[in-house]
Structures are given as C-alpha cells and as structure tokens.
Amino acid sequence: MDRFRFVLYRPLQLLPVLLGISIITFVLIRSIPGDPARLLLGTKSTPEAIARIRAQFGLDEPLWVQYLYFLKNLFNGEMGTSILYRIDVVRLIGERIGPTLSLVLGSVILAIAIAVPLATAAARNRGSLIDHTIRIISTAGLGFPAFWLGIMLIILFSVKFDMFPVSGYGDGFADRLHHMVLPCLTVALALSAVLTRNLRASMIAELSSDHATAARARGLPEGMVFWRHVLPNSLVPTINLLAVNIGWLIGGTVVVETVFSLPGMGQLLVRGIFTRDYMVVQGVAMAFACAAVLINFLADILTAAADPRVKI
Amino acid sequence: MSAPLLDIRDLSIEAHKDGERLGIVERVSFSVATGEILGLVGESGSGKTVTCRALMRLLPTRSLRISGGKIEFAGRNLVTASEAEMRHIRGARIGMIFQNPASHLDPVMRIGRQIGESLVLHLQMSPREAKAQTIELLRQVGIPDPQRRADDFPHQFSGGMRQRAMIALALACSPELLIADEPTTALDVTVQAQILRLLVELRDKRGLSIILITHDLGVVAQTCDSVAVMYAGRICEKGPKRDVLAEPLHPYTSRLIACQPSASAEAGLLPSIPGQPPSPSAWPSGCRFHPRCERAIGLCRSSAPELVTVRSNHVAACHVTAPARLADEAA
Amino acid sequence: MKAGSISLAMPVRLPVPLILGLCIIGGAVILALFAPFIAPYDPILQDTTNTLKPPSRAHPFGTDNFGRDVFSRVIWGTRVDLQMGLIGVLFPFIIGNTIGAISGYVGGIVDTIFMRIVDIVLAFPFLVLMLAIIAILGPGIGSFYIAMALVGWVSYARLIRAQTLVLKHSDFVTAARSLGFSHGRIMFRHIVPNALVASIVFSMSDVVLVILSGAAVSYLGLGVQPPTAEWGIMIAEGQNFITTAWWITTFPGLAIVALAFGFSMMADGLGELLGVRE
Numbered sequence: 001m002d003r004f005r006f007v008l009y010r011p012l013q014l015l016p017v018l019l020g021i022s023i024i025t026f027v028l029i030r031s032i033p034g035d036p037a038r039l040l041l042g043t044k045s046t047p048e049a050i051a052r053i054r055a056q057f058g059l060d061e062p063l064w065v066q067y068l069y070f071l072k073n074l075f076n077g078e079m080g081t082s083i084l085y086r087i088d089v090v091r092l093i094g095e096r097i098g099p100t101l102s103l104v105l106g107s108v109i110l111a112i113a114i115a116v117p118l119a120t121a122a123a124r125n126r127g128s129l130i131d132h133t134i135r136i137i138s139t140a141g142l143g144f145p146a147f148w149l150g151i152m153l154i155i156l157f158s159v160k161f162d163m164f165p166v167s168g169y170g171d172g173f174a175d176r177l178h179h180m181v182l183p184c185l186t187v188a189l190a191l192s193a194v195l196t197r198n199l200r201a202s203m204i205a206e207l208s209s210d211h212a213t214a215a216r217a218r219g220l221p222e223g224m225v226f227w228r229h230v231l232p233n234s235l236v237p238t239i240n241l242l243a244v245n246i247g248w249l250i251g252g253t254v255v256v257e258t259v260f261s262l263p264g265m266g267q268l269l270v271r272g273i274f275t276r277d278y279m280v281v282q283g284v285a286m287a288f289a290c291a292a293v294l295i296n297f298l299a300d301i302l303t304a305a306a307d308p309r310v311k312i
Numbered sequence: 313m314s315a316p317l318l319d320i321r322d323l324s325i326e327a328h329k330d331g332e333r334l335g336i337v338e339r340v341s342f343s344v345a346t347g348e349i350l351g352l353v354g355e356s357g358s359g360k361t362v363t364c365r366a367l368m369r370l371l372p373t374r375s376l377r378i379s380g381g382k383i384e385f386a387g388r389n390l391v392t393a394s395e396a397e398m399r400h401i402r403g404a405r406i407g408m409i410f411q412n413p414a415s416h417l418d419p420v421m422r423i424g425r426q427i428g429e430s431l432v433l434h435l436q437m438s439p440r441e442a443k444a445q446t447i448e449l450l451r452q453v454g455i456p457d458p459q460r461r462a463d464d465f466p467h468q469f470s471g472g473m474r475q476r477a478m479i480a481l482a483l484a485c486s487p488e489l490l491i492a493d494e495p496t497t498a499l500d501v502t503v504q505a506q507i508l509r510l511l512v513e514l515r516d517k518r519g520l521s522i523i524l525i526t527h528d529l530g531v532v533a534q535t536c537d538s539v540a541v542m543y544a545g546r547i548c549e550k551g552p553k554r555d556v557l558a559e560p561l562h563p564y565t566s567r568l569i570a571c572q573p574s575a576s577a578e579a580g581l582l583p584s585i586p587g588q589p590p591s592p593s594a595w596p597s598g599c600r601f602h603p604r605c606e607r608a609i610g611l612c613r614s615s616a617p618e619l620v621t622v623r624s625n626h627v628a629a630c631h632v633t634a635p636a637r638l639a640d641e642a643a
Numbered sequence: 644m645k646a647g648s649i650s651l652a653m654p655v656r657l658p659v660p661l662i663l664g665l666c667i668i669g670g671a672v673i674l675a676l677f678a679p680f681i682a683p684y685d686p687i688l689q690d691t692t693n694t695l696k697p698p699s700r701a702h703p704f705g706t707d708n709f710g711r712d713v714f715s716r717v718i719w720g721t722r723v724d725l726q727m728g729l730i731g732v733l734f735p736f737i738i739g740n741t742i743g744a745i746s747g748y749v750g751g752i753v754d755t756i757f758m759r760i761v762d763i764v765l766a767f768p769f770l771v772l773m774l775a776i777i778a779i780l781g782p783g784i785g786s787f788y789i790a791m792a793l794v795g796w797v798s799y800a801r802l803i804r805a806q807t808l809v810l811k812h813s814d815f816v817t818a819a820r821s822l823g824f825s826h827g828r829i830m831f832r833h834i835v836p837n838a839l840v841a842s843i844v845f846s847m848s849d850v851v852l853v854i855l856s857g858a859a860v861s862y863l864g865l866g867v868q869p870p871t872a873e874w875g876i877m878i879a880e881g882q883n884f885i886t887t888a889w890w891i892t893t894f895p896g897l898a899i900v901a902l903a904f905g906f907s908m909m910a911d912g913l914g915e916l917l918g919v920r921e
Contacts (some may be wrong), residue, residue, distance in 0.1 A: 017762055020762070021763060021766055024763060024764075024767070024772075025775075026778065028775055050724045060331075139908065140900060140902065140904045140907075142848075142851060142907050143851050143873070143902070143907055145859060145874075145878075145899050146859070147572065147858075148878050148892065148896035148900075151896070152896065154885060155889050155892075159886050159889075167742060206371075208414035209415070210410065211415060211416055211418045213370065213416070214408070214417070214478075217368055217402055217407075218407075218429075218433075218481065218484075219409075219430070219433065220429070220433065220902050221399055232420050233418065233419065236420070246768070247765070247767065247769050247770075250768035252770075254770055258862075258863060258881075269774060270863055270865075272774075273774060273865065276778075276788065281775055281778050282491040284773075285774075288768050289766050289767045292768050293766050307420055309419055309467045310464070
C-alpha cells in the first residue's frame with residue numbers, strides 16, 4: 001500500500017532528530033564543571049582508569065572531536081559504566097526497561113478503558129448532570145499530581161483495604177501483575193483526564209456530523225450509529241493525542257516509579273542524579289528520548305491504519 | 313384515484329431558542345404519488361430541508377419540533393409514530409441522499425460495508441448475501457468495476473461516484489420514497505445531468521417516488537412531474553410542473569423563473585430578486601413575500617393569502633394574481 | 644488554534660469557568676500575600692510534644708512528625724507554589740514568544756534552525772530533560788527555574804510562530820507594509836499583540852503543568868529544599884507516615900489540585916471569552 005511507504009523512509013527523516021538528541025545529551029554532560037574524566041569515573045578513580053577513559057572519549061581533543069568519539073562509542077553500544085552499579089550502562093538500562101515498559105503499556109490500556117466509557121457517557125448525554133460531572137472531574141483531573149494520587153491510592157487500597165502491595169515489583173507473572181495495578185492506575189487516572197476531555201469533544205463533533213445524520217437516515221439505531229460510525233472516527237485524533245502526550249507520560253512514570261519503588265528506568269534516572277552517576281543520567285535520558293521518537297513513529301503508523309485518508 | 317404514497321397536511325415546525333418559539337415551517341401541505349417526482353423549490357432558509365428532515369423525524373430534538381399537522385406515509389401517520397417504528401421506515405421504506413456526499417459518507421468505513429450495513433440491518437441478510445447485493449447495487453447506479461470499488465473508502469471516489477454510492481446506499485433496501493436534498497448542487501454540470509438521469513431511470517424501473525429538493529428550476533424542468541415552491545416557511549405555489557413553469561401564478565415563482573440563467577442569457581445579465589430572504593425571527597406580516605414583491609397591495613401587508621385552487625391541482629397563495637386568474641378562467 | 648476578537652461595544656458576559664478560576668486564584672493570592680497573618684502557627688516551628696496528631700480544632704489539618712502544624716504549612720506553601728507556577732511560566736513565555744515571533748517573521752534559515760531545535764527539545768520527554776538539566780545545575784529552586792526556561796519555551800515558540808505566519812500574510816500587515824512602516828513597528832505593533840492572545844490562553848494551562856512539575860521535582864528532592872513549607876516536599880515527607888498519619892500527605896495534595904483547578908478553569912474560561920480553542 002502506497003500510504004504506508006513512509007514506514008520505509010520516515011526513519012531516515014528521524015535521523016537528524018536522533019542526532020540532535022545525542023548533541024543535547026553530550027552538551028549537557030560536558031557542561032558540568034570539573035574534569036570530565038573524574039566526573040565520569042566518580043571519586044574513587046585510579047590514574048589508569050582516568051587514562052583509559054581519556055583515550056576512549058578523546059577528552060584531550062577539541063570538543064567537536066570529543067563529540068565524534070561520543071558518537072562512535074554510541075554506535076558500538078558503549079555508553080560508559082555506572083559508578084554506582086559498576087556495570088555497563090546499556091546492560092543496566094536493559095535490566096530496568098521491563099518495569100517501565102509494563103508501566104507505560106499498562107497505564108495506556110487502563111487510561112483508554114477509563115476514558116472511553118466516561119467520554120461516551122458525557123458526549124451522549126450532553127448538557128446533562130452526568131456530562132457536567134464528568135467535565136468537572138476531568139478538568140480537575142488535569143491538576144492531579146501523579147505522585148500524590150499514587151500515595152492516596154496506597155492509603156486507600158493498600159493501607160486501608162490491604163488489597164495491593166505498597167511498593168516493589170514482585171516475582172513471577174501473577175505477583176508482578178498484582179504489584180503493577182496501583183502504579184498503572186495512578187498514571188492511567190492522570191492520563192485519562194486529558195483523554196476524556198479530548199475524546200468527549202471529538203465525539204460531540206462526530207455525533208452531529210453529516211455522516212452520523214446520514215446513518216440515522218438509513219434507520220440505524222442510535223447505539224449502532226455511535227459504535228460503528230461515531231466512535232471509530234473520534235478515536236483517530238485520540239491516537240495522535242496519546243503520541244503527543246507520550247513525553248508527559250514518560251515523565252509521569254519517572255515520578256510514579258519513585259512513589260512505588262519500582263526498579264525501572266525512571267528510578268534509575270532519579271538515583272543517578274542523586275549519586276552524580278552521570279553516565280547513567282546520560283544513558284537513561286537518551287534512551288527515553290529515543291523511545292519517545294519511536295513511539296511517535298508507531299503512532300503515525302497506527303493513525304494511517306485507523307484513518308484511510310491520512311497520507312504521511 | 314388511489315391514495316398518494318405520501319401526504320403531508322398542515323405540517324408546522326417550531327424552533328425554540330432562549331425560551332422563544334419561532335415558526336420555521338407553517339402549515340405546509342403536499343403529496344407525492346407512487347412513481348411521481350416532486351420538486352421542492354425555494355431559496356436556502358425557506359424550510360424545504362427542515363420539512364424533509366421532519367418527515368424522516370430527524371430534526372435535532374433540542375432545537376426543533378413538529379408543532380402540528382400530519383405526515384401520512386403509506387397509510388401511517390409518521391408524526392405520532394414511535395422511534396422504533398421510524399427505524400423500520402428510515403432506510404428501509406424512505407431513503408435519503410444529501411447535497412454533500414463527501415461529508416455524508418463515513419470516511420473510515422469502506423463503501424461496500426456501509427451499504428452492507430443497511431442490508432444486514434433491514435433485510436436480515438447474511439454478510440455474504442449483503443456483499444453480493446452491494447456489488448449489484450453499485451452496478452445499478454453505474455459504478456464501473458463494482459467488485460473492486462466496494463472495497464474503496466469514500467475519499468478514493470470522485471464527487472459524482474460518491475453521489476452514486478450515496479444513491480446505492482439510499483436505495484439498498486428498495487424504499488418506496490427517496491428524498492434527494494440538493495443532490496447535484498456540489499457537482500459539475502455534466503455529472504449533474506448524469507445523476508439526474510439516473511434518478512429518472514430509477515423511477516422508471518422501480519416505480520420509486522422522489523422528493524427532489526432544489527433551488528434550481530432548471531433541474532425541476534428536466535426531471536420533475538410536479539413542483540411545490542416554498543417561501544419563508546410556507547408553500548406559495550404548487551402544481552404540475554408544466555403549468556407552474558409555463559404559467560406561474562405567484563410573483564415569487566415568476567421571479568424565480570426569470571432568474572434562471574437560460575431564460576436571461578440573451579439579455580446578457582442575470583436578474584435577481586431584490587432584497588434578502590427574511591429570517592424566522594423577523595417574518596414580515598401578511599404575505600411574507602410582500603416586501604420584495606412589485607405587485608404588492610395594501611392587503612398583502614395585513615393578511616396572509618390562503619392557497620387557492622386555480623386550475624386542477626394548480627394552487628397559489630397570492631391576493632393579486634390568484635383572483636385575477638380565477639376570473640380569467642371563469643370568463 | 645484560531646484567535647477571534649471581542650467586541651468592546653457589547654457588554655461582555657464573563658464565562659462561568661473564568662469567574663470560578665479567578666475566585667480560586669484570587670483566594671490563593673490572598674493566602675500567599677497574608678500567610679503570616681492567616682496561618683495560626685509558624686510553619687517551620689517544631690513541637691516535639693505534639694507530633695503526628697490527627698486533625699483537631701487546634702490543628703485543623705493535624706501535625707506532622709516534627710509537630711509542625713500542617714494547616715499553617717499548607718497556607719505558607721501557597722506562597723512558594725504560586726510563585727513557582729508564575730515565575731516558572733514567565734521565562735518560557737518571554738523566551739518562547741520572542742524566538743517564535745522572530746522565527747516566523749524573518750523566516751528562511753533562521754526559522755529552519757529554530758524549528759529544528761524546537762523539534763529536538765520536543766523529542767525529549769519534558770520531565771526527563773528537566774531532571775537532566777537539574778542534575779547538572781544541582782538541586783534547588785533556581786535550577787528548576789532555569790530548567791523550566793530551557794525546556795518550556797518551545798511550546799510558546801511553536802504557537803506564536805504559527806500565528807505569526809498567518810498574520811504575516813494578512814491584509815492589514817500588507818497594508819501596513821505598503822504604507823512604509825518598518826519591520827520592527829509592524830512586528831511589535833501589529834503582529835505580536837494579535838498573535839499573543841493564543842499564547843496568553845495557553846500560558847494559563849501551562850501554569851498547571853509548571854506547578855505540577857515544580858511540586859514533582861520538589862517531591863523527588865531536587866527542587867525546593869526542606870524545611871521550607873512547599874506542597875511537594877510535604878507530600879514526600881508525609882509518605883513515610885501513610886500508615887499512621889494520612890493527613891500529612893492528603894492536604895497539601897488537595898491544595899495542589901485546587902490551585903491547578905483554578906488555573907485550568909481560568910484557561911477554559913479565557914479561551915471561551917477570547918475565542919481561542921486548543
């Protein structure tokens with residue numbers, strides 16, 4: 001299909017953005033005052049180690065050559081070694097990616113599961129008490145701090161009712177699922193506020209659209225008009241909205257991982273900042289940025305699949 | 313004479329806005345026989361589209377409602393019909409096509425599936441039967457290579473093809489009546505003629521009745537059997553096409569005919585009716601056309617003229633022309 | 644987004660959300676300004692004989708593990724968080740609008756370069772880039788403001804650039820140019836005031852984002868530092884006592900929700916009034 005040809009060339013268009021990400025990360029880490037070799041190695045560095053890192057990162061060369069060294073290391077999959085964990089940063093990220101990925105996926109699914117019924121109820125009963133209530137709650141929801149929401153859920157479901165564990169990641173699939181419920185719910189609730197507001201607006205527009213009127217004129221019952229014609233059309237902009245919000249979503253997981261002590265990339269980043277483990281900060285920041293770029297690309301594919309008119 | 317398929321009597325429609333009630337359509341009556349094509353003519357805002365939406369009972373309920381009259385369709389009053397009854401009439405017995413086929417087709421559903429949807433719903437066809445019937449319908453409305461085009465999305469069709477698909481969709485369940493709301497306005501002239509020819513052909517083959525809403529008397533001349541002219545929410549003249557177009561009674565109809573491009577082409581300029589069509593919040597008193605009428609007399613300002621039968625089936629509502637013609641006929 | 648204009652001749656009916664938003668924000672401003680007179684206790688005064696007390700008449704929101712009055716701390720916190728929200732928006736607003744307007748008006752290579760930078764900054768998850776910048780500058784409220792300015796300007800730049808591009812080709816700008824007005828005059832007298840409407844409306848919803856980010860950064864321990872009474876810190880400190888003293892975390896969170904709701908309402912109402920839609 002012609003419309004999907006962008007899947008082939010889009011990655012090439014994304015290269016400059018990825019390069020830009022690497023430049024920003026490079027500049028950020030190099031703007032820390034002090035000897036980069038010592039910073040990268042921490043306080044307990046031996047002269048040999050310093051010499052080795054100087055050679056690997058070309059620290060005696062001019063800045064732009066240093067950047068080329070940085071790029072070369074990047075292509076070889078070398079992002080340095082964590083001072084704290086004393087292992088390769090790439091491996092470290094690989095170990096921590098699981099909880100973060102399941103948190104993001106779980107909360108997106110949960111958020112859609114919350115937002116679609118709420119937006120439906122509001123849009124189909126426009127101007128009613130239900131609609132006003134959902135509107136006010138979702139507007140208020142925009143201002144719910146995820147970390148506070150998480151703690152409130154812990155107080156309610158863990159402390160009061162003892163339904164879910166307070167924190168941690170658990171062992172084995174069932175246990176992990178059990179541990180992930182509250183973190184996912186936290187992010188999902190915050191996300192569903194934005195989703196509900198937008199979905200409601202697009203549903204209202206679609207409900208009074210010409211093609212919905214035409215469907216009614218063909219004798220389709222209101223329910224069928226909604227599920228077959230209104231909903232599919234209003235979901236298209238929502239995919240886009242999710243993609244736009246992916247950066248925000250990742251930020252949310254960073255905080256929520258800290259709240260629930262989930263051993264994910266976000267927690268790794270925050271610890272890295274406190275322990276001045278700059279290799280880790282650099283690696284995680286870059287991994288997150290690349291993930292956001294990738295997810296936007298996937299969202300484009302999904303949008304093209306959902307809306308036959310889209311040409312990218 | 314057998315009863316007409318559709319008989320609308322004294323239909324009135326009100327709008328409410330900020331607690332105010334406005335009469336959008338007032339005591340409109342007309343009927344359509346089986347196999348008849350009726351042209352419903354008027355400027356935008358004259359109430360022709362609202363009237364047809366009302367007979368499908370598709371008025372937006374928060375702003376518009378039927379305030380009086382009856383709509384008799386095949387012996388059943390649609391004004392009092394339940395929503396469930398209406399669902400079996402819409403699409404199945406009355407089909408509707410619209411001015412802008414691009415926006416009236418679901419953009420993210422394949423054409424074939426949209427047609428099949430009605431077949432499965434109203435005729436309880438299996439998906440396989442529906443698919444075969446869909447292709448047959450597309451062939452009947454003149455879409456080339458229907459097998460393949462059924463899997464296309466609306467945006468892949470040209471404007472004319474979209475309108476053909478829309479007609480196939482409206483005719484899927486073999487309705488007795490088709491309401492065509494300005495079906496050719498958004499199309500090129502050549503495509504326009506093709507679509508009109510298709511409608512006439514369908515009437516000839518299937519005995520379909522059609523209400524053709526238009527503001528173009530040229531379209532009426534080409535296709536219709538009879539015509540009803542609406543102005544400011546009322547019917548001002550109706551009758552057989554030939555009579556109305558050849559010997560218009562109401563000054564408004566006369567002006568409309570004079571404004572047709574073909575009639576005035578030689579004159580080199582296109583005359584138009586002076587003044588603006590009135591809006592429901594400021595209907596003129598008496599005959600609503602009087603502020604724009606050259607022949608208005610004092611009576612036109614104070615009292616609304618009733619429809620008077622001048623000749624068999626030819627009626628008009630005018631204080632000046634109708635009595636004059638009646639006197640002529642009598643003489 | 645589409646910007647409309649309001650007719651000044653007509654008496655303008657204020658949208659309900661706008662009035663509600665103004666009331667909440669006004670209330671917060673009063674609390675912030677008069678915190679010393681309204682708060683019944685010193686927000687950082689420790690009282691070891693009175694720790695972890697549940698809400699009572701003397702302490703409506705209870706006391707924390709140091710015996711500090713949570714009610715007073717929430718009131719004083721208004722000062723810090725409101726200030727954080729407003730200053731946190733101010734710098735991105737100025738930088739972003741300036742860059743965006745110039746980029747859109749000048750066009751060409753300048754525009755291309757700025758927009759590529761915007762793309763790259765936008766590719767980073769907002770909070771992650773901010774945390775990385777704070778990591779380098781070291782924890783503290785100053786670092787938060789700098790990080791906010793470096794990351795937050797892009798939204799404004801994009802918004803005003805789009806508006807500028809539209810206005811640049813509008814009739815009245817063409818007219819102004821044909822009258823021989825200078826570029827500076829056209830830009831600051833004609834384009835910027837019109838383009839700014841959308842930015843101002845957006846800045847109201849942006850305040851919500853900034854307050855949430857500021858509180859989150861402080862919660863993580865990278866923003867405002869203890870013992871300052873700030874809502875994010877209070878929540879972080881209270882998290883250790885959720886099994887015994889729910890009130891320490893609950894009330895500052897509700898304060899954030901209320902303030903953010905005020906700004907969201909303000910944004911909705913202002914958008915409605917000025918005819919700007921997101």
